[in-house]
Amino acid sequence: MAYLLWPMAFFYCKIYLMKKYAVIIYGAPGSGKTMQADLLSRKLGILHFDIGHFLEDIFKDENALKDERVSEQKHVFESGGMCDPLWIVSLVSKRFKEIANSGSSLILSGSLRTVLETFGHEKMKGLIDILEEGYGKENIYFYFLDSKPETSIKRNKNRLICSICGRPVLAEAFKTKPVACPICGGELNTRALDKPEIIKKRLLVFHSDTKPVLEELTKRGYKITHIEGERKPYEVEADILKSLNHDKK
Numbered sequence: 001m002a003y004l005l006w007p008m009a010f011f012y013c014k015i016y017l018m019k020k021y022a023v024i025i026y027g028a029p030g031s032g033k034t035m036q037a038d039l040l041s042r043k044l045g046i047l048h049f050d051i052g053h054f055l056e057d058i059f060k061d062e063n064a065l066k067d068e069r070v071s072e073q074k075h076v077f078e079s080g081g082m083c084d085p086l087w088i089v090s091l092v093s094k095r096f097k098e099i100a101n102s103g104s105s106l107i108l109s110g111s112l113r114t115v116l117e118t119f120g121h122e123k124m125k126g127l128i129d130i131l132e133e134g135y136g137k138e139n140i141y142f143y144f145l146d147s148k149p150e151t152s153i154k155r156n157k158n159r160l161i162c163s164i165c166g167r168p169v170l171a172e173a174f175k176t177k178p179v180a181c182p183i184c185g186g187e188l189n190t191r192a193l194d195k196p197e198i199i200k201k202r203l204l205v206f207h208s209d210t211k212p213v214l215e216e217l218t219k220r221g222y223k224i225t226h227i228e229g230e231r232k233p234y235e236v237e238a239d240i241l242k243s244l245n246h247d248k249k
């Protein structure tokens with residue numbers, strides 16, 4: 001009988017290692033959450049879903065913009081406001097289900113931003129409900145990147161985003177300002193959303209709308225691990241990985 005134990009232990013260990021999970025990276029605009037989610041998705045081989053990028057793709061689609069609701073939401077988004085949570089839930093929950101059903105683990109940046117979007121209401125499930133169904137509550141991990149408001153403004157003002165792959169490019173890592181995305185060669189843009197006056201509004205909106213979400217998640221039994229976000233991206237990434245490996249045990 002004992003000769004069967006090792007193969008069985010290996011089998012169950014493998015199942016455990018393959019267990020799908022979701023990681024959610026929180027942080028104010030400019031805290032580096034998109035960069036971190038991108039780095040971690042490569043290292044862990046999991047899917048990065050950036051809701052901001054997802055919405056920007058919809059807003060670039062001229063056919064989609066024929067829908068009055070979509071063009072209205074585009075205006076809200078570009079002025080630094082919060083898009084209608086119910087509209088977001090209807091679009092995103094479908095994607096979350098598809099990703100979880102495919103067996104893929106998931107990392108999110110800039111998601112679960114309002115109480116309504118996260119927890120829904122009596123007639124509609126929120127995004128955390130959809131994630132719990134897909135991944136199991138015990139397999140969802142939250143990290144919050146701490147950063148000062150002045151850092152947010154400074155980082156966003158200088159931020160370059162690839163117009164093709166949507167990745168943020170750390171301009172300060174280059175001796176001269178990069179002219180193309182080092183990954184895909186796409187044109188680099190500064191975003192209207194990253195203008196100082198818009199960032200100030202986004203920071204206010206972030207604090208007023210996201211703080212209650214974090215409080216509610218804590219009440220629901222989730223641990224939100226704070227990570228010092230004002231360091232080089234690879235240092236922040238190492239800290240998140242260390243914490244994630246510990247939490248997953």
Ligand SMILES: [Zn+2]
Nearest residue numbers: 162165181184
């Ligand atoms: Zn690119």
